[in-house]
Every structure is written in structure tokens, then in C-alpha cells.
Amino acid sequence: MVAKQDISARLVALLSAGEEERAAQWVAHVSQGLAGRISKAELDRELHELYAALVEALRAGAQHVHGEELSELRALLTELSRNRARQGFTPSETALSVFALKQVLEPSLMGGTAADIQAYLRLSRLLDDLGLFTIETYTRAREEIIVAQADQLLELSTPVVKLWDGVIAVPLVGTLDSARTQVVMEKLLQALVDTGSEQAIIDITGVPAVDTQVAQHLLKTIVAARLMGAECTVSGIRPQIAQTIVALGIEFGDIVTKASLADALQLALKKAGVEMVARKDALR
Numbered sequence: 001m002v003a004k005q006d007i008s009a010r011l012v013a014l015l016s017a018g019e020e021e022r023a024a025q026w027v028a029h030v031s032q033g034l035a036g037r038i039s040k041a042e043l044d045r046e047l048h049e050l051y052a053a054l055v056e057a058l059r060a061g062a063q064h065v066h067g068e069e070l071s072e073l074r075a076l077l078t079e080l081s082r083n084r085a086r087q088g089f090t091p092s093e094t095a096l097s098v099f100a101l102k103q104v105l106e107p108s109l110m111g112g113t114a115a116d117i118q119a120y121l122r123l124s125r126l127l128d129d130l131g132l133f134t135i136e137t138y139t140r141a142r143e144e145i146i147v148a149q150a151d152q153l154l155e156l157s158t159p160v161v162k163l164w165d166g167v168i169a170v171p172l173v174g175t176l177d178s179a180r181t182q183v184v185m186e187k188l189l190q191a192l193v194d195t196g197s198e199q200a201i202i203d204i205t206g207v208p209a210v211d212t213q214v215a216q217h218l219l220k221t222i223v224a225a226r227l228m229g230a231e232c233t234v235s236g237i238r239p240q241i242a243q244t245i246v247a248l249g250i251e252f253g254d255i256v257t258k259a260s261l262a263d264a265l266q267l268a269l270k271k272a273g274v275e276m277v278a279r280k281d282a283l284r
Contacts (some may be wrong), residue, residue: 010116011119011123012055012058014119015054015055015098017133019051019052021236022104022105023050024046025104025120026051026100027040027102029103029104030047030096030097030100030153031043033093037089039140044248047097050073050076050077051101052098054101054284055084056072057073061221064129065126067155070130077134077154077178080094081094081134081137081138081141082141083099086141091135091138091139094138095131095134098130098131098134099127102127129155132196158170158184160187160191162191162195164269166196166198166272167201167269167272168191168192168195168197168198168199168200168201169261170184170188170202171205171261172184172202172203172206172207172256173207174208174214175214176207178217181217184221184223185221187217188202188224189224189225189228199230199231199233199271199272200230200231201233201261201264202221202222202232202234202235206236206243207241209244209249210244212248215245215252219252222234232256233256233258233264233267234252234257234258234264235254235258235260237257238259
């Protein structure tokens with residue numbers, strides 16, 4: 001049996017000899033797999049850094065993917081994985097940056113001697129572990145991106161609009177759930193504080209359906225606004241939604257509802273002491 005120290009020395013010697021040539025071959029393999037969707041200069045920098053870090057880790061006696069000797073290499077792979085996730089590459093394309101090195105090194109490490117074969121097998125297992133580490137890091141980064149995008153969409157889908165001095169509106173589009181209701185409530189309450197408004201309109205014209213759960217979410221938002229001293233009006237009650245509410249036996253209590261946003265705005269302005277007067281001399 002060949003000693004681990006001998007295997008490490010053999011790997012370092014083989015990887016160090018012709019390092020630039022092998023790194024260039026690695027870049028060529030990966031570049032072909034990525035179909036030119038990343039610049040040659042960036043790919044060359046990334047893989048040369050990975051190659052150098054791998055050689056140094058093996059020189060330091062690296063045995064396990066989570067060993068201290070491989071900390072720099074893991075950091076480089078983490079950065080690469082996050083970049084690939086942001087750039088829209090697949091997990092397979094990301095792991096290719098690691099696994100392609102096996103194809104480059106195989107001809108020189110499979111020389112036929114026991115030392116060469118064991119060196120190749122050890123390096124192959126290490127590269128497999130590094131490839132799995134890359135995929136795991138990519139997956140976490142991708143999940144973080146998806147969560148961040150979902151939060152951004154949630155923010156954009158719940159705007160608070162100032163319609164008049166003392167009157168704000170929250171036009172809702174899509175289905176209401178607990179997470180979105182929490183965002184609506186927070187933004188509405190903050191807007192009441194920022195604008196000093198006492199009238200709030202919650203428009204559900206863009207809400208496809210109102211069931212018991214949606215109604216409860218609306219009621220929670222209205223109660224929270226009332227605690228801030230604001231009167232709330234729910235607008236956008238279409239005939240189909242009205243029938244559903246009646247059929248479900250949902251009680252809105254003393255909450256004012258209106259069929260359209262225009263009707264709700266007219267009521268809110270009236271409560272705010274604004275008198276609407278039609279001009280007889282309006283342009284025709």
C-alpha cells in the first residue's frame with residue numbers, strides 16, 4: 001500500500017508540472033460546456049485561482065473537503081457558485097467547473113503505476129466531494145435569490161398611494177395570504193404615520209376571490225388601522241364577490257364597503273370635510 005504522504009507528494013508533483021498548460025485545458029473544457037456565456041478572461045481568472053489553491057491544499061496534506069487545508073479553495077468555490085447562481089447557470093453547469101478537471105488530469109495520472117492509480121483515485125474522490133460542495137452552495141445561493149426576488153415582488157404588489165391630503169389607498173392585486181397581509185398591514189400603518197392620514201381605502205378590485213381566510217386578513221388589517229386612529233373603507237366589491245361573501249356568511253360588521261374606488265374616494269373626501277362641486281362651465 002502506498003503511503004498517504006507519497007500519494008500527496010505524487011499529486012503535487014503531477015499537478016505542478018505543466019500547471020499553466022493544464023489550467024488552460026481546464027478553461028477550454030469548461031468554456032465549451034458553458035457555451036461562451038461567461039467571458040474567457042473571467043473564467044481564466046477563476047479556474048487559475050482554483051488550480052493554484054488545489055495544489056497548495058494538497059501540498060499542505062489536505063485529506064477531506066472540509067479540512068482546514070481546503071478553506072481557501074472552498075471560499076473560491078463558494079464565490080464561483082454564487083456568481084453562477086446570479087448569472088442563471090444550472091447546477092450541472094456550475095459543477096462542471098470542478099468535474100472537468102478530472103478529464104484534464106486523467107491522462108497524466110493514469111500512468112499505470114500503483115502510485116499513479118492511487119493518486120488519481122484519491123484526487124477523483126476529492127474532486128467529487130468538491131463538486132458536491134459546489135452544488136450545495138449553488139442551491140443555497142439560488143434559494144436566497146428566489147426569496148429576495150419574492151420579497152421584492154411582494155413589496156411591489158402592495159403599494160400605498162396618497163390620493164388626497166389625509167386619504168391613502170392600498171390597491172391589492174392577486175391572492176392575499178398571511179405573509180402578504182403582514183406586509184400590507186405594515187406598509188399601511190407606516191403610511192398612516194408618515195402622511196398623517198385619517199382615511200384609508202383598501203381596494204380589492206384586483207383580488208380574484210374573497211373567501212373566509214381573505215376576509216379575516218382584511219379584517220386584521222382594518223382593525224390595526226383603526227387602532228392608529230384611521231377609518232377604513234373597502235372598495236372593489238363586485239357582484240360576484242358580494243354573492244360569495246353572503247354565501248359564506250362573512251360579516252364585515254360596521255366596516256364601510258363600496259363597489260368602486262371612485263365611490264370610496266368620494267366618501268373618504270366627504271368624511272375629510274372636502275366638498276365635491278361639479279362645474280357647470282366644464283369644457284365639453
